[in-house]
Amino acid sequence: MTDRAPKLLVDALDAISAAQAFLADTSLDQYLADKMRRSAVERQLEILGEACSRLAKLEPGLPNQLSNLKLAIGLRNRIIHGYDAVDDEIVYQTVMEDLPLLKTELGGLLNDRASG
Template sequence: MDIEIKVWLYDILNAINEIDCFFIDTPKEFVAYQNDLKTRRAVERNLEIIGEAMKRILQKDDSLELSNSRRIVDTRNRIIHGYDSVSDEIIWSIVVTHLPVLRTEIEILLGE
């Protein structure tokens, strides 16, 4: 695997792990997330990082098999450029539904 792609995959994995760390002392519940502005912004920032890394991966090798890769980039763009239309419900759905799948796929690619 190309070294740059490997670095970007680790960046994604680190961002997912960081998001998980936000819920160590806080219940991983939507209401708790929605009522914590700092956590919401931190999660959004990590989703931006995930989306940017995914964009770079797709530009370098669009044959890499990762679920929702294009949607991940689109989400990053929406958070950055359409910040006023970011839905807490959608972000939360990504955190609890899609990030665990992405983590597993990346760990398999990296052989972890």
Template sequence: MQSPDIRVYLHDLKHSCELIHSFIEGCNFETYISDPMRKSAVERQFILIGEALNQMLIHFPQEKEHYPYAPRIIAFRNRLTHAYRTISDDIIWGIIKKSLPLFCKKVNQLCDQYEENR
């Protein structure tokens, strides 16, 4: 069995960040909540972020130092997947606007770092 490559997980994280950004570009909260396809697309990418981060940290536990909020991100993924009715649009929009930009910036930095060390 081939050992996993951290760059695969980082690429998945980066791609999901880019997709969420593209889905909400030029969009305000009212537009977001009135578009079920957009909401579904964003939520799907958050689920992928949580799962990719979880798998990456299982295979590369030393990376936890870069993601101090990993448990919260993974818990958010689990709520979106299994307790989706407990998450409001306000919560998701707040994460998009407040937390996601910093997370994506960190992911981009680590992607660049691992590509340089390749």
């Protein structure tokens, strides 16, 4: 792992944690009605996707090892380049359903690299 990779892993994990915190105890309807919360979650997903994209460039094998890494990168691209076609329900579901596994895997990777 390169010297930059641990920082990128921390950035990705922090972004997931922040997005999850922003949605804690928030229903889909509350999320849809709250533009500020949607913007905050989307910003964290941009950070997550960018960190994952940089990790994938540093270590090309990672996208095949980590669940939902490609999803995080693709969602970042959708938010940034296709902002007018972002489906808020998909964003909500992604944070609630897809990111917990990626968070666990990224955390394990960081721990493995730190202890190895």
